[in-house]
Amino acid sequence: MKLLELKEPVFAAHRGLSSFFPENTMPAFIAALNLGCSMIELDVGITKDNEIVVIHDDTLDRTTTGRGKISDNFYSDIFYKADAGKILSSGKISAKVPRLEEVLNLVKDRAVLNIEIKSEVYKKGDDKKSSEAMILWLVEKKNMIDQVIFSSFNHKILLRLRELSKTANLGILTSGEPRPPVGLTRKLNAFSWHPGHVNLSKKHIRYYKRHTGKKVIPYTVNKPKKASKLIKSGVSGFFTDCPQKFI
Ligand code: G3P
Numbered sequence: 001m002k003l004l005e006l007k008e009p010v011f012a013a014h015r016g017l018s019s020f021f022p023e024n025t026m027p028a029f030i031a032a033l034n035l036g037c038s039m040i041e042l043d044v045g046i047t048k049d050n051e052i053v054v055i056h057d058d059t060l061d062r063t064t065t066g067r068g069k070i071s072d073n074f075y076s077d078i079f080y081k082a083d084a085g086k087i088l089s090s091g092k093i094s095a096k097v098p099r100l101e102e103v104l105n106l107v108k109d110r111a112v113l114n115i116e117i118k119s120e121v122y123k124k125g126d127d128k129k130s131s132e133a134m135i136l137w138l139v140e141k142k143n144m145i146d147q148v149i150f151s152s153f154n155h156k157i158l159l160r161l162r163e164l165s166k167t168a169n170l171g172i173l174t175s176g177e178p179r180p181p182v183g184l185t186r187k188l189n190a191f192s193w194h195p196g197h198v199n200l201s202k203k204h205i206r207y208y209k210r211h212t213g214k215k216v217i218p219y220t221v222n223k224p225k226k227a228s229k230l231i232k233s234g235v236s237g238f239f240t241d242c243p244q245k246f247i
Pocket residue numbers: 014041043056116151173194219220239
C-alpha cells in the first residue's frame with residue numbers, strides 16, 4: 001500500500017500490535033497485518049557493525065534479555081543472546097530483535113510503514129555515509145519509498161534525509177506542549193506532523209492544517225473517547241497500541 005492510497009482515519013499500529021505481542025517484533029507486525037492495519041509504526045537503531053535493527057530504546061535492557069547499548073553490540077550478539085519476547089496470557093512467546101530489512105520484506109505492498117529513526121542514530125559527519133543514508137538506501141533498494149514515512153524527534157535527521165532525497169515522506173515528531181511546526185514543515189516539505197496527543201487541541205490542528213495543508217497524526221491514542229474527539233478535530237488518524245479497538 002502506498003501513502004496516497006491510505007484511507008482516513010488511519011489507525012497506525014504502534015510498534016506493531018503491541019497491546020498483545022512483544023513490541024517491535026515480527027509477531028507484533030504479523031498480527032497487525034492480519035488485523036488489517038493499513039499503517040505500522042516501528043523504531044530503528046544501529047548496531048556496532050551498522051545493522052539497522054528494530055527496537056525502541058538505545059539499550060537492550062528494557063525489551064530484551066540482553067544488556068547494553070545497541071551501538072555497542074554486534075548484530076550477531078543481539079541475534080543469539082537477546083530474546084525480545086514476553087509472557088502472554090497464553091504462555092511465553094520468544095522473538096528476535098528484527099532487522100529493518102525483514103520488516104520491509106514482510107510489509108511490502110501490504111501496509112504503509114512509519115520508520116521512526118531514534119535520535120541516537122544521528123552523528124555529525126558526511127551526510128552520504130550517515131546512518132540515515134543507510135536507512136534511506138535500504139528503503140530505496142526495496143523500492144518502497146512511496147510506502148514509507150520516515151519520522152524522528154531529531155529534526156537534524158529529517159533535514160539530512162531531505163538533502164539526500166527529494167521524494168522521501170517525512171513526519172515531524174514533537175513532544176511536550178504541541179506547537180504546530182509550520183516553518184519546519186515548509187522547509188522540509190514534510191508529509192505530516194506527529195505530535196503527542198496530550199494537550200493537542202482543535203486549534204493547534206486547524207492552525208497547522210490551514211498553514212501547511214499537511215496531515216496531523218498524533219501518538220499514542222488508546223482511548224476511544226479521546227480518539228473520536230481528535231478525529232472530529234481534524235486529525236488524519238493516530239498511532240495506537242490497540243488498533244483492534246478501532247478497526
Ligand atoms: O511515532 C510515534 C511515537 O512512536 C513516538 O514516541 O516514544 O513511542 O517512540 P515513542
